Amino acid sequence: MKLIRYCILLISFSSFAQQGGMWIPSLLEGLNESEMTSLGMKMSAKDIYDVNQSSLKDAVPHFNGGCTSEVISPNGLLLTNHHCGYGAIQSHSSLENDYLTDGFWAKNYTEELPNPEMTVTFIVKIEDVTAQVLKNTQKLSSEEEKQAVIKKNISHIVENSPKESWQNNRVRTFYEGNQYMLFVVETFKDVRLVGTPPSSIGKFGSDTDNWVWPRHTGDFALFRIYADKNNRPAEYSENNVPYTPKHFLPISLDGVEEDDFTLVFGYPGTTDEYLPAVAVEQRVNVINPARIGLREVALKEQDKFMRADKEIKIKYASKYARIANYYKKWIGENQGLKKSNAIAIKKQQEADFTKALAQKNLSQTYGHLLPAFEKAYQEFEPYNLAYTYFSEAILRNIELMRNAFQLVQLEQVYQAKGKQSFTDRKENLLERNASFHKDYSPHVDKEVFIKVMQVFAAEMPAEFLPENFKNVNIEKLADDIYSNSALTTSENTQKILKGSPKNVFKKLEKDPAFTLAKSLTQVFYQKVLPTYQEQELAITALQREYMRAILETSTKEDRIFPDANGTLRVTYGKVKGYSPSDAVHYQPVTYLEGVMEKYIPGDYEFDVPEKLIDLYKNKDYGAYAENGKLPVNFIGTNHTTGGNSGSPTIDAEGNLIGLNFDRVWEGTMSDIYYDPSICRNIMVDVRYILFIIDKYANAQHLIKEMKLVHPKKK
Structure with missing residues (x-):
């Protein structure tokens, strides 16, 4: 390389x-x-x-x-x-x-x-370490092998580069993995x-x-x-x-x-300044509308309660602002990309790029990239959309589902790593439990659940939904969950997490919030995440090669x-x-x-x-x-x-x-x-x-x- x-x-x-x-x-x-x-x-x-x-x-x-x-x-x-x-x-x-x-x-x-x-973290020094990071990767063809060697090289650099005892070393990648820099930092x-x-x-x-x-x-x-x-x-x-x-x-x-x-x-x-046109099209026409749609219904419900109740306003102020910020940003992003004709401009850039490859005799080296992007993003779209809906609904907008998902992960940790890892993770969850419920309202979250899950059930690709979630009555489901789940209060969450792993999961299997989160997560982990990660890794490799090609076809008058x-x-x-x-x-x-x-x-x-x-x-x-x-x-x-x-x-x-x-x-x-x-x-x-x-x-x-x-x- x-x-x-x-x-x-x-x-x-x-x-x-x-x-x-x-x-x-x-x-x-x-x-x-x-x-x-x-x-x-x-x-x-x-x-x-x-x-x-x-x-x-x-x-x-x-x-x-x-x-x-x-x-x-x-x-x-x-x-x-x-x-x-x-x-x-x-x-x-x-x-x-x-x-x-x-x-x-x-x-x-x-x-x-x-x-x-x-x-707060100050930068002490910045140093180029590209050669050290990419050492022994040039002859590797597998992306997984390359990343494993790069990870090992970065660990060696972080551990062995000079610094004071109160400082830390960090390595960050630039130009999609074509350059690496070491940062020596001080964190107060x-x-x-x-x-x-x-x-x-x-x-x-x-x-x-x-x-x-x-x-x-x-x-x-x-x-x-x-x-x-x-x-x-x-x-x-x-x-x-x-x-x-x-x-x-x-x-x-x-x-x-x-x-x-x-x-x-x-x-x-x-x-993402160097995304190909096909990736921008997918963001504008598929991914951003999905994000916007889910956040819109969640924010509308939260806002209704915040305007009516000062205590709810205090509890939800920071959470609402965090969710609303990117909701509105994505709307403006879509409008701006359409107004500026960005997709057409990127397609013209790609036509110029193809000509530049021919002029520099690089067509054989890099000419496959744009067709490869088209194929990769077409295959990626349903998994990217499913990943977006799951993360927005389960991990970001419905607080009870996010908590339940963390308990599903707790079970996975226990099954994979044993009792000590279970105990450590459980203690972390219990530490966060009180602060979470301090700013939580089950009444607000229930209404958010209903509206978000109605969109989720209707828009999520059907092959990525559990069978028992298809044609479900969301309002009845919400009544059951928010009336009977222990996870809606701090005290009951603490109770359900007391005892041995066997007893904890026996209690959780009867909790409707946990069982819903588990069924959704199992389908996500089995049918969405593996393919999503595999395709994302392949696209990342293409993007890195594309970035290198852009740099090699550039002229001295240009600025990248x-x-x-x-x-x-x-x-x-x-x-x-x-x-x-x-x-x-x-x-x-x-x-x-x-x-x-x-x-x-x-x-x-x-x-x-x-x-x-x-x-x-x-x-x-x-x-x-x-x-x-x-x-x-x-x-x-x-x-x-x-x-x-x-x-x-x-x-x-x-x-x-x-x-x-x-x-x-x-x-x-x-x-x-x-x-x-x-x-x-x-x-x-x-x-x-x-x-x-x-x-x-x-x-x-x-x-x-x-x-x-x-x-x-x-």
């Missing part, structure tokens, strides 16, 4: 090249640095990433494994999105102390709230909640405004990193002290204008970036408005006036705190206004995705100017196809954040921690 080294970042395949890109920060010197400079950047690549000196990377940790954050003071003060900290905020909330509704602001270190299991485990605005600010617009522009959301929250006396990671302890960072971001008070340079630094989760994979990336662009449709043009900045225009007293999504109204009426904006108006959000051309939530938006000189939190609905298809005319990321203007902290929360002690600058007034 020909090894493709990091220099492939500097070449690409012309018909794939587009504005955008998610670039590895250790490899910015050269083309990327020149492009950023041409856009107005005044920093160097080493200011962004440097192993030997402090740099921007040292201020941008991965937040709790799913979002991004940034250090904004010498005392470890951490900024991220309100929605990234939502679960922690909810966990500290109750009817007596409703921080979701009222907000929370610690007045000093002792009032800051610990969050068990929350982590004592992260405390410092401040959060009420949801009427931090989640203003809620689901109606999610993924859309114009936006008026103060989507931020403050945490603090704590370390031991040596400034190293440590488990939570009252003896820990605020972390002293290698670098923290100064904050610009000068604001943004159209065409200002913007750099977004963060941990984008997953993109690796798909997002949860690792630290740089994306750069400009503040820019856009025109989503005929006769419509959006300006790039919104103001507090827009909040008041949307204000609906008492509304679930558009209520506004009285104090914010008073500040608006009095124009009491402090140092944060611009020509008498208070900026709230702005948009740019940065190529972002899930995981970039909480990413810092940095100006040309390395100062914080905004906080990334969303994308525009018309451009959510950028995970698959980036169209620079309509793809925009949405950011909170940092001056709105400072205004809320200072004027709304009266938390001036936090402002004093920060370094506020005026770079445009030099």
Whole structure:
């Protein structure tokens, strides 16, 4: 196998090249640095990433494994999105102390709230290890054998690469397995909640405004990193002290204008920019509609109860937001892919790719790929659809079924590994049991069950349903399960799990929730999962070969970036408005006036705190206004995705100017196809954040921690 080294970042395949890109920060010197400079950047690549000196990377940790954050003071003060900290905020909330509704602001270190299991992870060093990972795989023809050797090589690298005792090594794959990078990281485990605005600010617009522009959301929250006396990671302890960072971001008070340079630094989760047209067609026409349909009925039921009952609203707020986020994203993704004609464009790219193969005498090597994709995805479709329905219905949207599925897995663990493994898994389930039921309502879940299972029974390919589930009366089934299952309460779940494995499973076999989950799971494991995994592995191998072919047929003028994979990336662009449709043009900045225009007293999504109204009426904006108006959000051309939530938006000189939190609905298809005319990321203007902290929360002690600058007034 020909090894493709990091220099492939500097070449690409012309018909794939587009504005955008998610670039590895250790490899910015050269083309990327020149492009950023041409856009107005005044920093160097080493200011962004440097192993030997402090740099921007040292201020941008991965937040709790799913979002991004940034250090904004010498005392470890951490900024991220309100929605990234939502679960922690909810966990500290109750009817007596409703921080979701009222907000929370610690007045000093002792009032800051610990969050068990929350982590932030810093990148210390990035190193290319492709040759070591792919060693001894070149002559292997079996995909299973290749993956086994790669896994062994990665384990050796992780265990033997240099690091400090408090650090960890990780290896991640890029370009579909054509490149591998080693990351040396530091993970801090004592992260405390410092401040959060009420949801009427931090989640203003809620689901109606999610993924859309114009936006008026103060989507931020403050945490603090704590370390031991040596400034190293440590488990939570009252003896820990605020972390002293290698670098923290100064904050610009000068604001943004159209065409200002913007750099977004963060941990984008997953993109699929190089999927073939047939895969995109399947997602648009089959998989996304299935996901959307199931989540739509589940969300409708949850929303009905949340609007009627404040206690249910608190219990389900975080869960609802999590499910609704991608539900709406998939709708926008489908609309964007159709509007931008992405499938036709990808087919044209593939025609150009075929010509390029012929020009480079590579048709014999790679000419089989596109026909192979067509055949593979045709065979994959029914299994992909069945996998989607099972995971959405059983594992995501019906909470009781998810719990029952975990008990089915418990039985499988016992049968495969014996009593000790059973005991260990059971103890883990019991630990999670109380916290799960704290935010669970059987009454709500029953109605979700009915609606979701009606869709599941009707739409799941019939060959993948148990015989006793065909033509079933879902409402009667729900009555039986939610009236008689022990799994609907914490106490009864604990009782049913007491005793020897034999006694536990004897009791479970009489539980209607368990028996339903078991029958559905058995069919899924027997008829769906093995073929799904086999075909997915074959498609993965094809995709890796396709990626290598794209790289080999690229020209020096082109730009190919690796798909997002949860690792630290740089994306750069400009503040820019856009025109989503005929006769419509959006300006790039919104103001507090827009909040008041949307204000609906008492509304679930558009209520506004009285104090914010008073500040608006009095124009009491402090140092944060611009020509008498208070900026709230702005948009740019940065190529972002899930995981970039909480990413810092940095100006040309390395100062914080905004906080990334969303994308525009018309451009959510950028995970698959980036169209620079309509793809925009949405950011909170940092001056709105400072205004809320200072004027709304009266938390001036936090402002004093920060370094506020005026770079445009030099």
